[in-house]
Amino acid sequence: MRVDQIFSRAKSAGCQPISFEMFPPKGELTLERAREVAAGFAPLAPDFISVTYSAGGSGNSAATAKIAHMISSELDIPSVAHLTCISLTRETLAAKIEEFRAAGVENVLALRGDLPAGMSEAEAGEIAFPYAKDLIPALVDARFCVGAAAYPEGHLTCDDLPTSVKHLRQKQDAGASFFVTQLFFDNDYFYRFRELADAAGITVPITAGIMPFTSKQQVTRMVFTCAASLPAPVIKILARYENDPDSLRQAGIEYACRQLEDLQRHGADGLHVYTMNRADVAKAAMSALRAQARP
Numbered sequence: 001m002r003v004d005q006i007f008s009r010a011k012s013a014g015c016q017p018i019s020f021e022m023f024p025p026k027g028e029l030t031l032e033r034a035r036e037v038a039a040g041f042a043p044l045a046p047d048f049i050s051v052t053y054s055a056g057g058s059g060n061s062a063a064t065a066k067i068a069h070m071i072s073s074e075l076d077i078p079s080v081a082h083l084t085c086i087s088l089t090r091e092t093l094a095a096k097i098e099e100f101r102a103a104g105v106e107n108v109l110a111l112r113g114d115l116p117a118g119m120s121e122a123e124a125g126e127i128a129f130p131y132a133k134d135l136i137p138a139l140v141d142a143r144f145c146v147g148a149a150a151y152p153e154g155h156l157t158c159d160d161l162p163t164s165v166k167h168l169r170q171k172q173d174a175g176a177s178f179f180v181t182q183l184f185f186d187n188d189y190f191y192r193f194r195e196l197a198d199a200a201g202i203t204v205p206i207t208a209g210i211m212p213f214t215s216k217q218q219v220t221r222m223v224f225t226c227a228a229s230l231p232a233p234v235i236k237i238l239a240r241y242e243n244d245p246d247s248l249r250q251a252g253i254e255y256a257c258r259q260l261e262d263l264q265r266h267g268a269d270g271l272h273v274y275t276m277n278r279a280d281v282a283k284a285a286m287s288a289l290r291a292q293a294r295p
């Protein structure tokens with residue numbers, strides 16, 4: 001099923017789609033491992049599952065379309081395949097579109113991808129598809145339902161939030177029919193961003209992405225790779241449980257559940273959980289949201 005339909009049906013029914021992100025597991029039995037991970041999510045019945053794509057290095061981008069198809073065809077859960085354009089040429093994009101079509105992919109999250117080491121933003125502007133907005137029209141023409149990324153605190157390499165929102169609007173104008181946000185630890189950033197997006201004429205659903213944190217190392221990585229601000233309550237959890245990894249993990253998952261509940265109460269268009277392939281993390285998030293949604 002198309003994700004834009006999922007959002008419009010949920011809106012008519014007065015509810016919010018709850019979705020998960022998973023990444024292709026590494027290793028030789030990739031599809032088999034992915035099947036196990038996705039099977040752990042299936043009883044939770046998320047509205048859709050998105051599958052990341054790695055443009056190079058450690059990831060396994062060849063598996064993305066196959067995993068997305070496995071999720072929708074075997075588990076009957078709608079799926080979204082991510083695709084990055086930073087390394088694509090016109091020829092390799094055409095081949096990717098064919099690969100995605102052949103695998104039965106319906107929904108694609110169109111991304112730029114992170115710049116390869118040593119490439120500047122100015123150099124990126126010289127390549128075939130420098131920005132996600134340049135990838136979107138070809139995917140829309142190929143009849144995929146296309147989503148894109150949004151940044152409540154602005155993108156890491158973008159100087160200010162209004163400019164980041166202007167770039168978001170360009171992605172909507174190019175044909176994106178839903179947005180998934182970067183993770184954030186402080187919901188106030190999301191609410192401020194949503195006001196700016198409204199004012200900039202963003203009309204497609206923006207689903208809020210939340211990552212339950214399970215270690216200090218993970219939080220530190222996210223702060224520097226995603227430009228996510230650390231609010232005092234998160235710093236206090238990290239300090240309080242510095243020498244107690246199990247309690248830190250538990251407190252991090254609970255913090256994310258409270259964030260998700262607050263977003264649900266404030267009418268976010270959708271809630272997206274960065275599961276890190278952990279069914280227990282996804283289960284905690286889903287239980288909190290379903291309990292709150294119950295009349």
Ligand code: FAD
Nearest residue numbers: 052053082111112113114131132149155157158167180182
């Ligand atoms: P863009 O929207 O193209 O923006 C990239 C930068 O260029 C930003 O600073 C933006 O402000 C700027 N920009 C945009 N348009 C213009 C313009 N017209 N003129 C000048 N500057 C402009 N990465 C992966 O490798 N694989 C994944 O599967 C993946 N999944 C993700 C899922 C989500 C929900 C999110 C939020 C991110 C994901 N990423 C993934 C990371 C993403 O690839 C990086 O954040 C990347 O640096 C930006 O991608 P984008 O699609 O937002 O790029």
